[in-house]
Amino acid sequence: MILQQLVNGLTLGSLYALIALGYTMVYGVLLMINFAHSEIFMTGAFVSLFVYSKLSSVVPPVQAFLLGVVAAFLVSAALAMVLERLAYRPLRRASRLTPLISAIGVSIFLQNAAFLFISDQSLAYPQLFAIHHFQLGGVEINSLQCLILAVALILMVGLHLFVNRTRLGTAIRATAQDASTASLMGIPVNGIIALTFFLGGALGGVAGALNGIYYGSIKYNMGFVPGIKAFTAAVLGGIGNIAGAMWGGLILGVLESLAAGLIPNGSEWKDVIAFSILILILLFRPEGLFGRHVPDKV
Secondary structure, eight states: OHHHHHHHHHHHHHHHHHHHHHHHHHHHHHSOOOTTHHHHHHHHHHHHHHHHHHHTTTSOHHHHHHHHHHHHHHHHHHHHHHHIIIIIGGGTTSOTHHHHHHHHHHHHHHHHHHHHHTOSSOEEOOOOSOOOEEEETTEEEEHHHHHHHHHHHHHHHHHHHHHHHSHHHHHHHHHHHOHHHHHHTTOOHHHHHHHHHHHHHHHHHHHHHHHHHHHSEEOTTTTHHHHHHHHHHHHHHOTTOHHHHHHHHHHHHHHHHHHHHHSTTHHHHHHHHHHHHHHHHHHHOTTOSSOOOOOOOO
């Protein structure tokens, strides 16, 4: 039972980790929580379903889904950049509360736009292929879980290598450390911030597509709960820490699955457990498990 829930938790946690990376990258650069990120996640799900429905009669279902994932990646990334340019950049010199309110307003706008112009009901996400089940050491894992874990792992490793091994990644880290000094050193800060939104939005969009195929349905408000849990994962790992967001998502997913499987009526308590973790982390270790406390300079 425990090993089975660990597998389920890693699958769920990989989705949380992909969403959490969007939160933590934006916070690391701008010290702002982009609460519209959950609607970017929702947008990715709808875009992937739209592309799949248009192409499934022309190409094989799996290929249509992969093209839908690519479309979700690009459209969600573009949407995140548009939001940064229109809703956040003009407010960058305002108090921290102002862009936070703007982010909440954008979130409500996007959610209601999907409600009015797409559907107010859940849309079924078709099963793309026959799901095969495998037994590994008494643990059952299916081909869909393998697909989700593989895509999430490739994206997370790719992001880690990009941020730590490329010139653009160095520019992102320099901007996160000190934007003013980075600008004096010739780094185009506005472009780097836009790139950060691009990457975070792209990962959120792919997570939306994977979430749709995993649960079999999508809805206009589907981003709210996963978004809050992904934010919890980012705080758990250390907000602003990319590796911490990855580990925080995996840890949160495993804890939720263990609670759902081992505690009586655990499926009803898993959300309580997730938010209890958030409260405890904020109370006793606000810098997160993998973050570090940095004293303010006066």
